[in-house]
Amino acid sequence: MKKKRKTILLGIPVLLALIQFVPVQRDNPPVISDLTAPKAVKSILVASCYDCHSHLTRWPAYSYVAPVSWLVAYDVREGRAHMNFSRWGEYSDGAKEFRREQIFKKVSAGEMPLATYLLLHPAARVTPSSLAVLKEWASPTLDTDTDREQPPAPVPDP
Numbered sequence: 083m084k085k086k087r088k089t090i091l092l093g094i095p096v097l098l099a100l101i102q103f104v105p106v107q108r109d110n111p112p113v114i115s116d117l118t119a120p121k122a123v124k125s126i127l128v129a130s131c132y133d134c135h136s137h138l139t140r141w142p143a144y145s146y147v148a149p150v151s152w153l154v155a156y157d158v159r160e161g162r163a164h165m166n167f168s169r170w171g172e173y174s175d176g177a178k179e180f181r182r183e184q185i186f187k188k189v190s191a192g193e194m195p196l197a198t199y200l201l202l203h204p205a206a207r208v209t210p211s212s213l214a215v216l217k218e219w220a221s222p223t224l225d226t227d228t229d230r231e232q233p234p235a236p237v238p239d240p
């Protein structure tokens with residue numbers, strides 16, 4: 083019994099050593115068409131979102147150690163696949179509009195940045211004042227949408 087436990091305990095470091103050889107994709111491909119947005123908006127998104135939603139990921143030291151590296155690489159791969167600020171220019175105007183709204187909604191709902199990410203990057207949490215900036219960036223599209231359904235305002239008589 084005692085011997086068995088010892089074997090298991092010895093097995094853990096061996097296993098940890100072995101899994102380091104599993105290849106992990108940790109690349110930063112070239113930026114194709116980076117997000118264009120007002121400076122205030124962009125700095126928020128760069129600070130809080132670019133690690134997963136762009137080709138400018140800052141890969142932390144722990145992202146080189148399995149099995150954590152697998153989780154980090156997975157989030158980056160999924161994040162880029164869902165929305166990529168480094169390919170922003172490729173989105174149609176309608177898609178950009180949709181994204182701006184979605185960004186505000188996900189952040190205001192507390193769904194983004196991911197909670198696991200915030201544990202290790204507390205400074206990436208979007209503050210209420212930053213959220214207001216994102217809202218203003220997103221809301222012109224909301225206004226345009228409602229305007230579209232309404233007839234133009236009558237010009238008042240002089």
Ligand code: HEC
Nearest residue numbers: 130131134157160161164165184185188189194195196199
């Ligand atoms: C730790 C990585 C990570 C960070 C940081 C992060 N995201 Fe995400 N994001 C993801 C992943 C993974 C998904 C896809 C799965 C999901 O929706 O949960 C996603 C999905 C999204 C989506 C939905 C896109 C779609 O088409 O479904 C939006 C919008 C989004 N993120 C916005 C943001 C914004 C805005 C920030 C910064 C304030 C941010 N994310 C920060 C990983 C991240």
